[in-house]
Structure formats: C-alpha cells, structure tokens
Amino acid sequence: MQLNSLQQQINFIREIDKIKHIQRKTRLINSDRPENDAEHSWHLAVMALVLAEHSKVPVDVLKVVKMVLIHDIVEIDAGDTFIYDLTKNHVNTADEFKAAQRIFGMLPPAQAEELIATWVEFEAGETPEAKFARAMDRLEPLLQNVSNNGGTWREFEVDYDRVFEKKKVIGEGSESLWEFAKALLDESVEKGILSKKE
Amino acid sequence: MQLNSLQQQINFIREIDKIKHIQRKTRLINSDRPENDAEHSWHLAVMALVLAEHSKVPVDVLKVVKMVLIHDIVEIDAGDTFIYDLTKNHVNTADEFKAAQRIFGMLPPAQAEELIATWVEFEAGETPEAKFARAMDRLEPLLQNVSNNGGTWREFEVDYDRVFEKKKVIGEGSESLWEFAKALLDESVEKGILSKKE
Numbered sequence: 001m002q003l004n005s006l007q008q009q010i011n012f013i014r015e016i017d018k019i020k021h022i023q024r025k026t027r028l029i030n031s032d033r034p035e036n037d038a039e040h041s042w043h044l045a046v047m048a049l050v051l052a053e054h055s056k057v058p059v060d061v062l063k064v065v066k067m068v069l070i071h072d073i074v075e076i077d078a079g080d081t082f083i084y085d086l087t088k089n090h091v092n093t094a095d096e097f098k099a100a101q102r103i104f105g106m107l108p109p110a111q112a113e114e115l116i117a118t119w120v121e122f123e124a125g126e127t128p129e130a131k132f133a134r135a136m137d138r139l140e141p142l143l144q145n146v147s148n149n150g151g152t153w154r155e156f157e158v159d160y161d162r163v164f165e166k167k168k169v170i171g172e173g174s175e176s177l178w179e180f181a182k183a184l185l186d187e188s189v190e191k192g193i194l195s196k197k198e
Numbered sequence: 199m200q201l202n203s204l205q206q207q208i209n210f211i212r213e214i215d216k217i218k219h220i221q222r223k224t225r226l227i228n229s230d231r232p233e234n235d236a237e238h239s240w241h242l243a244v245m246a247l248v249l250a251e252h253s254k255v256p257v258d259v260l261k262v263v264k265m266v267l268i269h270d271i272v273e274i275d276a277g278d279t280f281i282y283d284l285t286k287n288h289v290n291t292a293d294e295f296k297a298a299q300r301i302f303g304m305l306p307p308a309q310a311e312e313l314i315a316t317w318v319e320f321e322a323g324e325t326p327e328a329k330f331a332r333a334m335d336r337l338e339p340l341l342q343n344v345s346n347n348g349g350t351w352r353e354f355e356v357d358y359d360r361v362f363e364k365k366k367v368i369g370e371g372s373e374s375l376w377e378f379a380k381a382l383l384d385e386s387v388e389k390g391i392l393s394k395k396e
Contacts, residue, residue, distance in 0.1 A: 006374060006375075009248050009249060013245055013248065013338075013341065014341055014345070016241070016244060017226055017342075020226050020237045021226070028215055029215040029216075031219075035218070036237070038236065038237040038240045038241065039240070041240050042236045042239050042240035042243070042267065043211070043214075043215065043236065045243060045267050046211070046214060046267050049267065050211065050309065051207060051211075062259060062260040065243075065260070066247060069240065069244050069247065069263075070244065107248065143211065143212055147212070176204060180204060180208070
C-alpha cells in the first residue's frame with residue numbers, strides 16, 4: 001500500500017510517542033522521579049528559546065529548537081546511554097544511525113532526509129546551532145543534579161574531573177553559560193555534593 | 199537583591215520543571231499512563247514542525263513552536279482543566295492570566311512581555327499561528343484516544359457531538375488535518391469506541 005504523505009506523518013507522530021517511556025538516569029528538579037526523553041527534550045527546547053542570546057555566535061533558533069526536540073528520538077530503538085557510563089561509546093553508534101533511518105524514514109522522503117541531516121548535525125556538534133543545542137543538553141542535568149543534592153554524580157560516584165570534562169561542551173556554545181556552569185560546579189564541590197580529588 | 203538576566207532566566211528554567219508533574223486526563227498512545235504537560239507540549243512542538251505544510255495559510259513555524267512549548271506553563275499555578283469538564287470555564291481564566299504574569303514574569307522584562315504576549319495570542323486563537331498551534335493541541339489527544347479504545351471519551355462518557363464541537367478548532371488551522379480528523383471520528387463511531395446519538 002502506498003501511504004499518502006499525511007498518513008506517513010501521522011504514523012511518525014504516533015511512533016515517537018514512545019520516547020515518553022524512555023527513562024534517563026537524571027531525576028527531575030527536587031524529585032526522585034527519573035526524567036523521560038520527552039520531558040528532557042521539551043525542557044531543552046524552552047531553554048534554547050530563553051537562552052539564545054547567550055550563544056557565542058548568533059544562531060538560527062528554529063534550527064536549534066528542532067535539534068533538541070528530535071535529538072533523542074533515536075533512543076526509541078537504541079535506548080538511552082548514561083553519559084558517565086564508561087563501558088559504552090557515546091559517539092553516534094551504528095545502532096543510533098539505524099534508528100534514525102528507520103524512525104525519520106517513516107516520514108515523506110524530503111522530510112525524512114531533512115530530519116536525519118538535522119540529527120547528524122546535532123551529533124557532530126560542529127555548527128553554531130549544534131554547539132548551542134549541545135550546551136542546552138549538558139546544562140539541564142547540571143541544574144537537576146544540583147537541586148537533588150548531587151543526583152547522579154553521587155549515585156554513580158562521578159567526580160568533579162569527569163563532570164567537568166563532559167560539561168566543557170557548554171563552553172563551545174556559550175561563554176556566559178560556561179562561566180555560570182563552572183561556578184555551579186565549584187559551589188557543588190564546596191557544598192560536598194560533588195567530590196574533587198586534591 | 200537585583201538578579202542579573204542570566205540568573206532570572208535560570209530561575210525560570212528551574213521553575214518550569216514543575217509542568218512535568220502536571221497530569222492530563224488523556225493517556226499516552228496504547229497506554230494506561232496519563233500524559234503530563236511537558237510530554238504533551240513536546241509532542242505538539244514536533245507535530246508543528248512535521249505538519250506545518252498543512253496549515254491553511256503559511257505560518258511562522260518558530261512562533262507556532264514557541265506557542266505550543268509554553269502554552270501549558272500557566273498550569274503550574276492554575277492546574278489542568280479537562281476539556282470536556284462542563285463545570286469549568288476554559289477561556290483564559292483570571293487564574294491563568296495571573297499565573298502567566300507570575301511565571302513568565304520571572305524572566306527579564308522584555309522576554310517576560312514577549313512570552314506573555316505569545317501565550318495571550320495562543321489563547322485568543324485568532325492569528326494563523328495561534329490557529330495552527332491550537333489545531334495541534336486538539337489533534338494529539340484524538341490520536342491518543344483512538345489508540346486507547348476511546349480513552350477519555352469512554353471514560354467520561356463524552357459523545358460524538360461534544361467531541362466534534364471541540365475538534366472543529368482543527369479546521370480553523372488546517373483543512374486537510376480537519377478532513378483527516380473527521381474521518382478518524384467517523385471510524386471511531388463505526389468501531390463503537392465513540393457513541394453517537396441517532
């Protein structure tokens with residue numbers, strides 16, 4: 001059966017409902033409940049709208065929003081990988097690329113191509129939009145962990161150096177947000193919710 | 199204490215995390231679990247990106263996405279009102295307006311004004327962007343109820359005429375989506391998951 005474009009789009013819209021069931025490790029602000037990918041993506045999108053002025057270089061805000069809205073859709077097939085998991089590769093795995101092709105591939109061809117390209121651009125992290133989008137992706141769990149007394153840092157014994165290494169990405173997208181993030185990390189060490197080797 | 203703009207923005211970003219705890223009546227696709235406002239807003243935003251070509255008139259997609267991303271933030275203070283609740287007023291209550299002023303008011307003044315105006319425009323439903331955004335807001339729970347054997351229609355004994363009346367808003371934003379929606383309602387009646395008076 002040949003589906004018309006609208007039917008293809010509706011099938012895609014139904015399919016992506018599944019990311020509401022994909023749990024992240026990080027918990028909601030002041031809460032024990034793990035965040036899911038849809039909530040996370042929504043939060044990053046509003047952050048991008050509100051924080052766009054802090055980008056190092058002017059960005060196409062719609063493109064940034066698009067990136068953060070769709071960046072985790074591949075996890076429907078590939079699952080969530082915890083950022084501090086040392087046993088897994090975080091860079092654009094073959095599974096994720098296959099997932100992007102299957103899921104975005106449900107859309108009419110031109111739209112599928114556009115969203116795959118947008119996702120690939122986000123993952124590569126090289127354009128100003130991708131850098132800013134990735135800064136949002138690193139900043140949100142930082143706010144969550146600080147609100148939860150160290151959250152996943154303490155739960156999985158992740159120390160300052162490893163957190164700093166991952167959060168550095170914020171600095172590629174925004175100087176002021178990176179200054180803010182570093183100050184939060186320092187405060188967290190002072191408060192004893194993030195451990196730092198002497 | 200005078201907060202700088204970035205600190206105001208961060209406080210807003212922390213505050214809106216609360217919509218992840220606000221439950222709607224409608225349940226996720228093929229699921230018993232009620233959807234929350236963050237998941238709902240995320241879904242509408244992706245729908246707006248994917249379905250924009252179906253708008254009656256060309257729309258500023260970023261504006262539509264902004265509207266759907268923020269439209270439920272007022273519910274942090276005002277709570278969710280079920281669309282088929284006959285005892286409550288759904289139009290822009292004083293409580294919602296107060297909530298918009300408090301929550302968006304956490305942002306730097308120019309940004310607060312812009313987001314309040316965007317929310318008011320969405321609620322008024324008069325501009326092409328607001329009409330298309332509202333069409334998304336009506337279409338998503340339709341897909342969910344159909345997937346759940348009638349969902350809230352059966353749970354709260356809402357019949358075809360009342361559903362039709364609420365869904366008509368889709369037709370103001372898009373002819374093709376309204377045709378699609380009407381066909382889904384007719385199929386639902388045929389399947390016996392939506393009751394219709396003779």
